[in-house]
Amino acid sequence: MNRNQLKKATITVLDGGDKGKVITVLFNPTDYSFERSNSYKATPVPGLGAPLLQFVNGESDQLSMDLFLDDYTDPTGPTSALKPEQDPLANRLRDLTKLLEIDSKLHAPPPVRFSWGPMEFTAVIEKLGRKVTMFHPDGAPARATLTVSFKEYQTLRQQVEDPRRESADKTKRRVVVGKEGLWWIAAREYGDSNEWLRIAEANDLDDPREIAPGDWLELPPIEAPNGSTG
Template identity: 70%
Template sequence: MAREQLRKATITVLAGANKGKVISVLFNPSEYSFERTNAYKSVPIPGLGTPLLQFVNGELDTLAMELFLDDYTDPEGPTSRERTEREPVKARLKDISGLLEIDRDLHAPPPVRFNWGPMEFTAVIDKLGRKVTKFHPDGTPTRATLSVSFKEYRTLRRQLEEPRRESADKSKRRVVVGSDSLWLMASREYDDPGEWVRIAEANDLDDPREILPCDWLLIPPMENPGGTGDAL
């Protein structure tokens, strides 16, 4: 049975002056972790022993792992049968560290795509730690371990095309599209077309048929939505 080749992870720069540049690493971690958090606000209520928690927004995914670079094992190891590295550890350390610098075209650090086998994660590098453990006689790094934290990156276009569900207990603004009516909007927002009156009142509409395509409407919150925002 043939020995399975060790796949390399790659970091591809998606925008900016170095768009399209691919940086590869040896990658055989014992683990990697995803983390996501939500933000809540404590609302003090007179007379209660503890404040109420109110949901504010969701945070982005964070991917954390250790990446390995090595001049000695890489050219002669199993990965060389797939692709031999053209750049030594010193150059790749510089390239990866440079991804935290402000790009001259973007005026911000560039977004990247991390790939390893079936995993694909579009992100910016949020945090980077470097530990060099082997050197050439002149002090040039030849082996290094990188502790990397990637923060999920979502463009405005992607967020508009793939909107996440929003809570019904917050006011929102919606644009009228095509043959939209208050009945259809109420059905989408509240699962009840009869709630069109709530939208009409919030927008001072005497005639619910007055709306036109491209008009913006305020969608008021429900009075007692489910979840931590329930009224007492």
């Protein structure tokens, strides 16, 4: 095997009934693309030529690529010298498609890790398209191209323990999204869920459960003992 040959890409199931299962990609992708976006709220203001844009939240990273599967490739050829494939295409196609199904233990599709050389991407499979271009005599697929979109996956605990890196020394405003509570917002913004009282006082909230999706909250800065912010 050529020492410069890239290791095969793999997809590893991280949780659920098939936890630990590794699906090896017979051919490495020829390329892949990353995409990330942010959500903004447009607020129209009378007299202005354009609405005011206010940042709402960041979206998850998305990784997209095409995967090629082929039963007629010599399993001892140069592309398979590292780890020959024993499973026919139909089995690998079934395993990949199963990753879109709801797992009975998780009540959701399982998270996976896509690994290729130094790159590791923890995600769920958001979309999988397949185009079969060759068949065995019995009608089973023999050659297929898959278009796969992975969406970054993080648990709530991971997001709280690794909050956004903005400084908390300036007053900010942000919108409530989904079922967010004051404690969760405080943990994300200040790194301490106990700071929910600071947010409640700044917004005249007698009951922290009064907030609802779409509400705007003022997030005051944290004062240091010397009276400075930060």
